[in-house]
Amino acid sequence: MFGLDKKDTTLLIIVALLVFLAPFLLNPFPADSAMAQFNAGYPDLMQRFVIFGIFAIGFNILFGLTGYLSFGHAAFLGVGSYAAVWMFKLLTMNVIPAIVLAVIVGGLFAALIGYITLRRSGIYFSILTLAFAQMMFAIAYSDLIGRFVGTSITNGETGLQLTLNDPRILGESATPDGSIPLTNLFGWDMRSTYQMDVGAWLFQFNFGYYFCAVVMLIAFFLSIRIFRSPFGLMLRAVKSNQQRMNYTGLNIRPYTLTAFIISGMYAGLAGGLMASMDPLAGAERMQWTASGEVVLMTILGGAGTLIGPVLGAGFIKYFENIFSKINEATLHQWFSFLPDGLETFVVWVAEHFVGSGWHLTLGILFMLVVIFLPGGLVEGGQKIGGLFSRRKQADEKSKATKTEPAE
């Protein structure tokens, strides 16, 4: 189907089913039960799953295939968001032009930065992309371009927001009741949510989520096509031995640059979608922690595998959500069965990792994954699968999908 072989078609269909049924699958606990805090089936979080899934899929095209470790990909996501919000401000609240512009702007910035940074590889490349991202963060955070041209472009620390005075040529500046219009797709409101009560369960079907989900499936499909194409093969060759590529007389720069631009466009798309769901853009989306997060998503899921980045993005966003919600009182409640002194101690230890300590957990997770599971969850799954079925096949497959960086 769609030019995919049988295995890839199955994978695509499974992912599609999982994504479309997510409102059910992510809500396994009744709404009033104590376990309800582990539910993830509400629109905001599900949107984040798929948007960061797109971001990670794009990053994987660069890192997973070519082995070039970019540390500044959040910058493209950031410019995508800004571009989309500007489109909402100037043109219309329809998301299509915003997303198209976000993708184009993401790609343009990637072309510019890639042209310079791809002159070096390995560590140099990582450092340079990090430096560029920090530079763009500084520019956005203090609105340097805006100060230069005279009007605000990024609106500095506050972030870019919609106002009632925006022109919106093809739309309306304000709705009849005097509020800012909502983002929509030809009239379908992104925020409209259909709620379904089934017994004690509450399922929410959000239009914005399904829109993002469809976009993600298209992005995923494109990434499968890229992985299986001669171009993808060339990128893998760059990863496995760049020197040999050079000796055979191939100039690898156009290939790596194309991969960089594609992944920049994916990041721009993710940024545009993020702004479409919630029309604001801030500089903090471009910070190095955000770039580190997408690296972690890709590594955690399994760099160079098709499904890995999506898994990684879902995993991290889910646990971020759960961990940040837990506070000291919840912990005391959980560990109340322990003797008093022990309870205090356990809570004291656990407290480091929850709430605002989520970043600590993230850092530790990062280290553990890199140290013990370089192939990510996919490799872990294959290893466990191999243990049970004792087939050599799984082992060989994990070797074939292993990531080696460009030297």
Place this chain on the structure above:
Amino acid sequence: MDAIILQILNGLDKGSAYALIALGLTLIFGTLGVVNFAHGALFMIGAFCAVTVQRLLTLSYETVDPTRTDFLGNPMKVKTPYIESWFGPEVGASIIEWSVPLAILFAIPVMLLIGYAMERGLIKHFYKRPHADQILVTFGLAIVLQELIKHYYGANPIQTPAPDAFRGSFDFGQLLGFDPNVIIYPYWRLVYFGFAAIIIAAVFSFLQFTTFGMVVRAGMADRETVGLLGIDIDKRFTIMFGLAAAVAGLAGVMYAPINAPNYHMGMDFLVLSFVVVVVGGMGSLPGAVLAGFLLGILESFASMNEVKTILPGIDQIIIYLVAIVVLLTRPRGLMGRKGVMEE
């Protein structure tokens, strides 16, 4: 003329910090071949060593002073630091005042130990792994260290003042024959620059004039051959890692009075220090120091009001712009050697 001298002086202290961090980064990269993304965190931990010493010295007990009352009419509680009760009020107060210089003594063993533990516990296992893994694991470590500091010291900057003796400013202009109060420069920044110069000189002479340094330099040039000669080069490289950590830590301790330490100062400096290393030339120690001072001074020139009115905000991106230009024209950096990081 006076403005130019003033900007050069202003650039020196930031340049010193860049140079010290870049020196440590280059030392680690040159010896172990690892890019240490956690090096900024070491700088930050150094600064928090100063905070820790200040807090330890000001540990106090409360006593009730019956002669005075607070605004509610209750007897006033007076806090007395233990130090003051042990050494007498005057000596105690001056010890507290000198907490930042004293923190150096505290920071050296702490940073050596942290560096040693980092190398033996974590980085050792990553020599044979790809560079991407090394970057990622040290990046993860940087996040962990940063978050731990944030957890225990809070997210706000903590003031750590310099001793009173260094709090004033030095009228540099008068020395050179300008009018008074044209070129004034805080004493502590002068101290910082001198301190950085001493450390840089010490590191270079350690590598140049001691047998240990000679072996390390030989190991940097050809690790395998040195190993074949029966020298335990790994052990020496571990010590060099500890040394690099100590250099970063000391840079942090002394920087605490200039810029109140906060948990993310490390990463801010790290990114710029990487740029410094790239501009100076990967693997070149003199290049790192030179580029550090050059970029520090350049940054302070870019933050002059005259420049800012023409190009607003240039001070925040000038270093990156320079890095781009250098990289496009001299990909190896200012003093980079052939064969180092040439894919």
